[in-house]
Amino acid sequence: MPRAxxxxxxxxxxxxxxxxxxxxxxxxxxxxxxxxxxxxxxxTGLRRLGPEPVALAGCETWAPLVxxxxxxxxxxxxxxxxxxxxxxxxxxxxxxxxxxxxxxPGDTLVPVPLHPARMRRRxxxxxxxxxxxxAVRTGLxxxxxxxxxxxxxxxxxxxxxxxxxxxxxxxxxxAGRPVPGRVVLVDDVATTGATLAACAGALRAAGxxxxxxxxxARTPGR
Numbered sequence: 769m770p771r772a773x774x775x776x777x778x779x780x781x782x783x784x785x786x787x788x789x790x791x792x793x794x795x796x797x798x799x800x801x802x803x804x805x806x807x808x809x810x811x812t813g814l815r816r817l818g819p820e821p822v823a824l825a826g827c828e829t830w831a832p833l834v835x836x837x838x839x840x841x842x843x844x845x846x847x848x849x850x851x852x853x854x855x856x857x858x859x860x861x862x863x864x865x866x867x868x869x870x871x872x873p874g875d876t877l878v879p880v881p882l883h884p885a886r887m888r889r890r891x892x893x894x895x896x897x898x899x900x901x902x903a904v905r906t907g908l909x910x911x912x913x914x915x916x917x918x919x920x921x922x923x924x925x926x927x928x929x930x931x932x933x934x935x936x937x938x939x940x941x942x943a944g945r946p947v948p949g950r951v952v953l954v955d956d957v958a959t960t961g962a963t964l965a966a967c968a969g970a971l972r973a974a975g976x977x978x979x980x981x982x983x984x985a986r987t988p989g990r
Contacts (some may be wrong), residue, residue: 776951779930794845794854795838805845805857810838817986818890819867824961825951827968828980832865835957835985842959843985846894855894858984859901869981871906876948880955880967881916881939899954908952913945914967939966951982960987 790799795810804811814833821830833839840856845851863871879895886977888892896912903910919937951971953964957982968979 779821780903781834791878794840794851795841805842805854810841813837815841816865819865820839821867821870821980821985824981825965827893827961827964829958829961829964829983829986830867830981831958831983832861833985835959835987839985846897846956847890850891852894852897855897855901856971859898859905862902862984863905864980870980871908871952872950873949873954875908877903877906877908877910877954878914878948878951878967878971879910879912880953880963881912881914883916885916887985895955898956902954902982911945911948913942913947914939914970915942925979939963939972941974947971949976950978951976953979954987955981955983958983958986976985 771776791802791804792798792834793800793810795813796807798807798809799805806814816835817831819830821828823829835843835917841936842851842854846858848897857861877899879893879899881896882890882893889954896910897911902908902943916939951968953967953971955964958964968981
């Protein structure tokens with residue numbers, strides 16, 4: 769996980785804080801270095817995926833990591849513990865390992881929408897935050913042009929058959945928002961691909977010519 773350049777004063781303050789209250793790994797709660805969300809053991813244990821995208825419910829999808837261990841811990845910390853600072857390291861993993869040609873000049877990053885009920889509980893859309901951090905690293909624009917309605921459902925958890933039977937929810941275009949011609953959907957984790965497929969379908973129906981998806985992690989076996 770890359771570290772930002774710090775001024776001498778900021779570096780000294782960070783060192784002092786790390787001595788007084790050492791940062792803890794999000795994966796195992798062991799002490800770790802400042803600005804590193806995972807300890808060395810948890811970073812070493814990350815299982816990386818290959819450069820080839822997979823088709824999830826008809827949507828070409830790529831992620832750098834398997835959704836387990838430290839990667840799963842980061843996703844859950846972002847979603848359920850409001851650890852929004854993690855979007856920087858997570859976006860860095862995506863940008864640094866993305867296969868050639870995945871991000872093309874003129875592409876637009878579109879975050880997967882969060883159901884309004886979950887937005888009220890959580891206070892932010894983790895996919896939108898991740899898309900913003902990814903935009904900084906790719907130079908691509910972000911267009912938050914999708915919205916979700918209907919009954920909120922949870923795609924993570926349960927076996928594959930149960931997840932496939934759950935509705936992904938209705939996805940449509942936000943009124944008055946332009947539809948990008950070439951889209952890279954952004955989400956934190958990809959499971960069955962049902963939600964990505966719903967997003968891709970709405971975008972294609974509105975005129976998008978190319979829709980692919982990226983996530984920080986993907987469920988094993990997908």
